[in-house]
Amino acid sequence: MNAKIIDGKAFAATVRDRVAGTVERLKAEAGITPGLAVVLVGEDPASEVYVRNKGKATLEAGMNSYEHKLDADTPEPELLALIARLNADPAVHGILVQLPLPPHLDPDVVINAIDPAKDVDGFHISNVGLLGTGQKSMVPCTPLGCLLMLREHHGSLSGLNAVIVGRSNIVGKPMAQLLLGDSCTVTIAHSRTRNLAEICRNADILIAAVGRPEMIPGDWVKPGATVIDVGINRIPHPRDKGKTRLVGDVDFDSAAAVAGAVTPVPGGVGPMTIACLLANTVTACSRAHGLPEPQGLTS
Ligand SMILES: NC(=O)C1=CN([C@@H]2O[C@H](COP(=O)(O)OP(=O)(O)OC[C@H]3O[C@@H](n4cnc5c(N)ncnc54)[C@H](OP(=O)(O)O)[C@@H]3O)[C@@H](O)[C@H]2O)C=CC1
Numbered sequence: 217m218n219a220k221i222i223d224g225k226a227f228a229a230t231v232r233d234r235v236a237g238t239v240e241r242l243k244a245e246a247g248i249t250p251g252l253a254v255v256l257v258g259e260d261p262a263s264e265v266y267v268r269n270k271g272k273a274t275l276e277a278g279m280n281s282y283e284h285k286l287d288a289d290t291p292e293p294e295l296l297a298l299i300a301r302l303n304a305d306p307a308v309h310g311i312l313v314q315l316p317l318p319p320h321l322d323p324d325v326v327i328n329a330i331d332p333a334k335d336v337d338g339f340h341i342s343n344v345g346l347l348g349t350g351q352k353s354m355v356p357c358t359p360l361g362c363l364l365m366l367r368e369h370h371g372s373l374s375g376l377n378a379v380i381v382g383r384s385n386i387v388g389k390p391m392a393q394l395l396l397g398d399s400c401t402v403t404i405a406h407s408r409t410r411n412l413a414e415i416c417r418n419a420d421i422l423i424a425a426v427g428r429p430e431m432i433p434g435d436w437v438k439p440g441a442t443v444i445d446v447g448i449n450r451i452p453h454p455r456d457k458g459k460t461r462l463v464g465d466v467d468f469d470s471a472a473a474v475a476g477a478v479t480p481v482p483g484g485v486g487p488m489t490i491a492c493l494l495a496n497t498v499t500a501c502s503r504a505h506g507l508p509e510p511q512g513l514t515s
């Protein structure tokens with residue numbers, strides 16, 4: 217193996233420390249405790265793990281965590297009423313509605329009901345528009361976490377060829393905006409893309425956000441490239457019957473043999489997502505109180 221393993225878990229710990237320091241100052245100097253509300257509809261076991269991790273990290277950073285678990289068949293008006301209450305609640309500075317939602321709920325309607333100032337996921341149409349036009353916004357946590365790791369590894373990203381596999385609203389598209397903002401030449405590939413292997417082989421930066429276990433093999437990776445694996449896939453354990461294992465969208469071993477740097481799963485993008493969520497919540501809290509924005513949390 218040649219590649220440097222980018223340690224997202226360690227990097228996330230430094231971001232979380234900075235967030236905790238800012239929270240301490242907000243409490244001491246202004247008597248304010250940032251609060252994050254997470255809404256989970258239904259019983260998706262993977263989502264429950266994320267919600268638990270987020271709640272734990274929120275408390276560890278000294279913030280308040282409010283969890284709302286609703287039945288899978290919750291009618292849309294009931295969910296919208298909860299969001300309206302959270303929008304109006306001064307103790308709540310950030311609101312995250314866990315996706316995907318059950319099929320009877322329209323994610324666009326639900327996400328756009330969140331007060332954009334509290335939209336710490338950065339999914340509200342107004343934050344998407346601000347990001348797309350290079351204005352100050354809430355930046356989606358997963359792409360932001362990826363960008364921070366890339367900047368840390370490369371310094372400047374200017375002029376690099378970036379290929380993103382996946383065009384979702386929550387990862388692929390905002391990732392493209394952020395990389396464009398850092399002057400990469402960006403290609404977004406998806407399920408209809410022709411010659412995907414060839415396109416990937418052109419990438420100085422390859423971002424996999426597909427949701428297919430170990431789909432991208434090492435021979436799609438340009439020698440020396442940086443590979444960011446966003447995928448979180450639970451597969452049956454190869455040896456231990458009945459157990460499961462977490463893998464990314466990249467075939468780690470073959471990719472690490474040719475890449476210059478690669479993020480592992482677990483311990484890569486996932487922990488950075490949570491750290492950026494905490495950072496966004498502190499930023500939202502400071503803005504809500506008209507205080508100067510904390511600097512350097514995510515740089
Ligand atoms: N680590 C973290 O913090 C996070 C991890 N994730 C993980 O990232 C992965 C992607 O998530 P998300 O963006 O929400 O997923 P979506 O299912 O919303 O999007 C997947 C994308 O991959 C594309 N795709 C599917 N099959 C292929 C294929 N064979 N070749 C090329 N492209 C393909 C789809 O194309 P098309 O549009 O044409 O259908 C789509 O654009 C998942 O594993 C998810 O669990 C997600 C969020 C955060």
Ligand SMILES: Nc1nc(=O)c2c([nH]1)NC[C@@H]1CN(c3ccc(C(=O)N[C@@H](CCC(=O)O)C(=O)O)cc3)C=[N+]21
Nearest residue numbers: 265266269313314315316337448482483484486487489
């Ligand atoms: N509105 C919304 N916002 C999201 O940001 C969002 C979402 N919905 N739905 C689901 C995806 C997925 N996601 C993850 C966050 C952290 C880890 C994470 O912490 N992973 C750890 C370990 C996980 C484990 O061990 O199970 C790791 O990769 O090391 C993973 C995945 C956020 N998402």
